[in-house]
Amino acid sequence: MMATVGDPMPVDETFPHLRKVHSSPEIYLIKDFLSEDECNALKAEALNRGLSQSPVKYGGWTQDVGEALRLLSVGPAVWIALLPELNAHGKSTIEIAVEVMGTWVAATLSFGVLLLGWAKWRETQLQALRTSTSVRLDASVSCAHKYEMRARQLLTLPSSETFEGVDIIRYERGQALKPHFDANREARLEDAERGGQVLATAIVYLNDVRSGGRTRFGRLGLDVQPQRGECLLFFPADKNGAFDERTEHEGMEADEEKWLARIWVHENAVSTRGVTATPARLAGA
Numbered sequence: 001m002m003a004t005v006g007d008p009m010p011v012d013e014t015f016p017h018l019r020k021v022h023s024s025p026e027i028y029l030i031k032d033f034l035s036e037d038e039c040n041a042l043k044a045e046a047l048n049r050g051l052s053q054s055p056v057k058y059g060g061w062t063q064d065v066g067e068a069l070r071l072l073s074v075g076p077a078v079w080i081a082l083l084p085e086l087n088a089h090g091k092s093t094i095e096i097a098v099e100v101m102g103t104w105v106a107a108t109l110s111f112g113v114l115l116l117g118w119a120k121w122r123e124t125q126l127q128a129l130r131t132s133t134s135v136r137l138d139a140s141v142s143c144a145h146k147y148e149m150r151a152r153q154l155l156t157l158p159s160s161e162t163f164e165g166v167d168i169i170r171y172e173r174g175q176a177l178k179p180h181f182d183a184n185r186e187a188r189l190e191d192a193e194r195g196g197q198v199l200a201t202a203i204v205y206l207n208d209v210r211s212g213g214r215t216r217f218g219r220l221g222l223d224v225q226p227q228r229g230e231c232l233l234f235f236p237a238d239k240n241g242a243f244d245e246r247t248e249h250e251g252m253e254a255d256e257e258k259w260l261a262r263i264w265v266h267e268n269a270v271s272t273r274g275v276t277a278t279p280a281r282l283a284g285a
């Protein structure tokens with residue numbers, strides 16, 4: 001059952017060119033959020049640093065571990081229940097206990113190995129769903145700093161400590177990002193080092209794209225055609241971190257080159273801010 005999703009984090013309703021394009025969940029477009037020069041500077045900086053395959057990570061593994069542990073914990077309970085029966089077959093309780101523990105430890109280890117293999121396999125599968133290249137810019141880069149400052153004003157935030165760095169993403173013809181969620185149901189546990197849940201996503205398109213490459217919110221029937229300098233703002237979770245599955249979205253296959261600059265805003269300060277590129281969590285994609 002879907003948890004109740006409340007209000008998103010606040011937005012400055014008076015921000016110039018702010019336009020609400022969807023209510024419940026709220027989605028905004030802000031024209032001319034960055035100037036042509038600012039867009040070009042971000043692109044140039046990304047090219048200068050070099051882009052590499054956009055990373056992905058399998059989100060939701062803690063649910064798998066939880067389920068595995070639940071199953072494994074049933075093992076000894078069953079054996080204990082069978083003790084009187086086994087005793088009747090002439091084995092001492094000690095002998096049975098040693099046998100049971102041996103089997104259980106072996107089963108646990110094999111399960112652990114299987115689980116790791118499963119998570120790795122999921123990641124390989126997910127990589128095929130995201131074929132763009134990207135690079136993270138930290139706020140010491142002046143064009144990234146300007147973008148962060150404007151995002152702070154838009155979201156009425158006193159500092160940028162809850163922002164991951166600015167990710168510049170480039171799609172070449174034929175590249176895409178399949179339907180996914182930017183939030184993670186298990187964010188508190190799995191994403192603790194990156195500030196927990198993603199409460200807001202800001203995307204600024206760095207070039208005009210005439211055909212293909214739209215950002216699509218499939219469950220909402222909303223498509224956004226990239227326009228240089230325009231910002232798309234949406235809320236993958238509510239202000240308390242409750243996952244909002246209505247915000248599932250995708251980057252449609254590009255017919256021509258598409259560039260964007262993305263900021264993920266978290267519920268807490270990001271300790272790895274600007275240091276490492278955080279892979280997208282693509283569970284449930």
Ligand SMILES: O=C(O)CCC(=O)C(=O)O
Pocket residue numbers: 169177182203213214215216249250251252260262280
């Ligand atoms: O490419 C797009 O239009 C969307 C990008 C996106 O959803 C992401 O980077 O998480």
Ligand SMILES: [Fe+2]
Pocket residue numbers: 180181182249
């Ligand atoms: Fe996304």
